[in-house]
Amino acid sequence: MDIQENKSTLVVEVRNEEKIKKIWKTAGILLAITVVEFIMAFTMGRGILLYGLFIALTIWKAKYIMLEFMHLGDEVKGLFYSIIAPLIFLVWLIIVLVKEGSEIFLMRW
Amino acid sequence: MSAHSTAIGVSSKRGVWGGGNEPMKASYGKLMMWFFLLSDIFTFAAFLITYISIRVSYPAYAGSAEAFVGSNEYWPVPELVFKALPFLHGVNAPLIFVGIMTFILIASSVTMVLAVEAGHRNDRNDVVKWMLWTLVGGITFLSCQAWEWSHFIHGTDGGTVMTYVNSLNKVVTETVFGANLNVNEYGPAGFAQLFFFITGFHGFHVTIGVFLLFLCFYQAAVGVYDRRGHYEMVEKIGLYWHFVDLVWVFVFTLFYLI
Numbered sequence: 617m618d619i620q621e622n623k624s625t626l627v628v629e630v631r632n633e634e635k636i637k638k639i640w641k642t643a644g645i646l647l648a649i650t651v652v653e654f655i656m657a658f659t660m661g662r663g664i665l666l667y668g669l670f671i672a673l674t675i676w677k678a679k680y681i682m683l684e685f686m687h688l689g690d691e692v693k694g695l696f697y698s699i700i701a702p703l704i705f706l707v708w709l710i711i712v713l714v715k716e717g718s719e720i721f722l723m724r725w
Numbered sequence: 726m727s728a729h730s731t732a733i734g735v736s737s738k739r740g741v742w743g744g745g746n747e748p749m750k751a752s753y754g755k756l757m758m759w760f761f762l763l764s765d766i767f768t769f770a771a772f773l774i775t776y777i778s779i780r781v782s783y784p785a786y787a788g789s790a791e792a793f794v795g796s797n798e799y800w801p802v803p804e805l806v807f808k809a810l811p812f813l814h815g816v817n818a819p820l821i822f823v824g825i826m827t828f829i830l831i832a833s834s835v836t837m838v839l840a841v842e843a844g845h846r847n848d849r850n851d852v853v854k855w856m857l858w859t860l861v862g863g864i865t866f867l868s869c870q871a872w873e874w875s876h877f878i879h880g881t882d883g884g885t886v887m888t889y890v891n892s893l894n895k896v897v898t899e900t901v902f903g904a905n906l907n908v909n910e911y912g913p914a915g916f917a918q919l920f921f922f923i924t925g926f927h928g929f930h931v932t933i934g935v936f937l938l939f940l941c942f943y944q945a946a947v948g949v950y951d952r953r954g955h956y957e958m959v960e961k962i963g964l965y966w967h968f969v970d971l972v973w974v975f976v977f978t979l980f981y982l983i
Contacts, residue, residue: 625954626847626951626954627847628846628847628848628849629845629846629847629848630846631846631848631851632842632846635842636839636842639835639838639839639842640835643831643832643834643835646831647828647831650824650827650828650831650977653978653982654820654824657804657820657982658804658819662785662802667983670978670982670983671978673978674974674975674977674978677974678971678974678975681834681967681970681971681974682967682971684838685834685835685837685838685967685970686963686964686967686968686971687841691749691750691751692749692750692751694748694749695749695750695751695756695759698749699759699762699763702763702767703766705767706767706770706774709770709771709774710774710777713774713775713777713778714777714778714781716778717777717778717779717780717781717782718781718782720782721781721782721783721784724782725784
């Protein structure tokens with residue numbers, strides 16, 4: 617039977633160097649952001665500014681991973697928004713639990 | 726005419742309910758992987774937001790870095806807790822090891838996306854090559870995490886004197902070494918609990934990911950995907966693997982930097 621043999625009808629296409637270059641570029645950006653975060657952790661004073669910058673840089677990294685590596689940017693709009701839009705609920709969860717945590721802080725200390 | 730509408734007598738313009746449609750132009754498997762990942766995002770987000778919540782309920786450590794000692798009165802500074810390297814006992818290397826782990830995971834994410842790219846081109850040799858690199862990255866990361874956990878559990882040479890409620894419900898003051906779910910030498914009990922649960926749940930995902938990567942590597946190598954006619958499985962497992970990397974990026978920031 618043909619299917620039992622290890623024969624393939626698939627045609628191997630040549631490497632798309634431009635695409636591969638873009639992947640390495642994205643990887644470079646991700647590493648660069650991580651290095652910047654590292655330097656910031658040891659040079660800047662701890663506080664709301666540093667934490668804000670860390671979270672902004674993290675979301676920036678997450679954007680590259682989701683759009684470039686997971687190719688979410690190349691999917692149709694419907695799929696894109698059905699993944700991104702539900703994340704709006706997390707904003708409320710963050711507000712509520714941070715408020716809750718700081719109230720416990722005030723009661724405890 | 727698309728490749729899907731090959732049945733005789735079926736127009737390529739059949740309606741929405743005619744079957745063979747792909748909602749949102751993504752295959753069933755890819756779509757379901759995305760929605761699974763969305764649910765997983767919520768699980769991890771709940772964990773991480775809980776971390777933030779418990780963390781802001783404790784005062785931050787305010788003294789100098791040299792004078793730092795663990796206490797359940799305040800939250801520890803991560804770079805003063807995670808500062809050890811394997812084989813280099815006593816060397817002060819704050820966040821170096823976890824930096825290496827982050828690097829390994831990002832690198833394995835890159836090789837994974839290269840495997841997906843090779844899959845689009847039906848290039849079996851490239852898929853096998855890059856899947857193998859990704860597999861190596863995943864196993865290396867897990868080994869690093871095993872060491873990290875082991876060090877966290879066994880603790881430092883000196884330990885820390887802690888006053889806490891022990892498992893017999895008695896208040897005791899004694900030298901604590903390392904960490905468990907009841908007490909730890911670094912900070913409040915919640916610190917170690919969250920460390921175990923969050924990095925553990927992430928590590929569990931990585932473990933499953935390594936199994937999937939091996940499956941994908943093996944199937945690609947023996948030509949299953951060639952016979953199947955497409956390399957979509959590489960893409961789906963790739964989505965999962967990138968997600969593991971995505972979560973780690975957040976764990977890294979919240980646990981080790983802030």
